[in-house]
Amino acid sequence: MNEKEFKKAIDHYRSLIDKEMANEKVIDGKFVGPKKLTKKDKIDLEDIIHPDRPFLSKDAPEDLDSLYVTTFRVGNLKKPEVLTKAGYGTDVIGGIEFGSNLVKTGLIESVDDIAPFLAKYKIGILDLFREEEVEDGKKLDIRVYECIDCAGMPNIGEPVCYFETGMLIGILSELTGKEVFAEELRCWTSGYSCCQFDVDIKETKKGLDG
Numbered sequence: 412m413n414e415k416e417f418k419k420a421i422d423h424y425r426s427l428i429d430k431e432m433a434n435e436k437v438i439d440g441k442f443v444g445p446k447k448l449t450k451k452d453k454i455d456l457e458d459i460i461h462p463d464r465p466f467l468s469k470d471a472p473e474d475l476d477s478l479y480v481t482t483f484r485v486g487n488l489k490k491p492e493v494l495t496k497a498g499y500g501t502d503v504i505g506g507i508e509f510g511s512n513l514v515k516t517g518l519i520e521s522v523d524d525i526a527p528f529l530a531k532y533k534i535g536i537l538d539l540f541r542e543e544e545v546e547d548g549k550k551l552d553i554r555v556y557e558c559i560d561c562a563g564m565p566n567i568g569e570p571v572c573y574f575e576t577g578m579l580i581g582i583l584s585e586l587t588g589k590e591v592f593a594e595e596l597r598c599w600t601s602g603y604s605c606c607q608f609d610v611d612i613k614e615t616k617k618g619l620d621g
Contacts, residue, residue, distance in 0.1 A: 412466065412530045420466040420536050424556040427604050435602070441569055444602025449565040454600070459484040463563030463599075466556075467533050476533070483559055506577020507584075514585035525582060534559050535575070535606070548589065551610040553579060558606045561599040570598035572606050579608055589613055 412420070434445040460481045462468075468476035513519045519528055526537040541552035556562075560572045576593050584591040590613040597607040 446566045446602040464557040502573035503577035506574040507581040510578040510581025511585045548614040549612040553608045555606040564599050566602035570595040571600045
């Protein structure tokens with residue numbers, strides 16, 4: 412994805428998300444977007460095989476994007492529900508390790524490398540929407556569009572991108588050497604056209620007290 416196409420994607424999704432957030436609800440303490448709510452406990456095979464990725468699929472011939480997105484997602488259907496529902500289950504821990512190794516191996520060397528890497532490997536289109544200094548460090552509003560884990564899935568009323576949550580923690584923790592916390596606030600599976608992550612980078616370095 413070239414720079415012009417990347418900017419076009421960011422502008423498109425920012426406008427779309429603004430409208431979705433203006434029509435969202437809060438149900439049981441969770442943000443739920445305006446897309447039709449489906450009453451089901453978990454994602455099934457039929458849900459995962461139709462990704463909605465108009466920008467990332469442009470340079471993929473025929474249905475190739477759908478094929479490798481589906482292959483990636485099939486693994487999630489093999490996990491016991493007790494693990495997929497756990498906030499720090501296998502997907503988050505795996506994401507942390509993956510993100511950390513991306514930095515350790517030099518594939519990502521700075522914060523500026525994250526978005527190009529994710530776009531190149533079709534993981535998603537990352538938008539660092541907001542970054543602000545707070546009393547104990549930094550707070551980031553990170554949005555990922557066309558996420559490989561969830562783009563095109565139904566709205567089941569809750570986020571499911573534990574792997575991407577962990578990946579951001581691992582990358583940013585390794586780059587900064589500081590404690591990083593992340594939570595997915597909005598997701599395709601909670602009625603939006605993006606994954607939105609609330610990220611805190613604490614001033615205290617890893618392994619040290621206050």
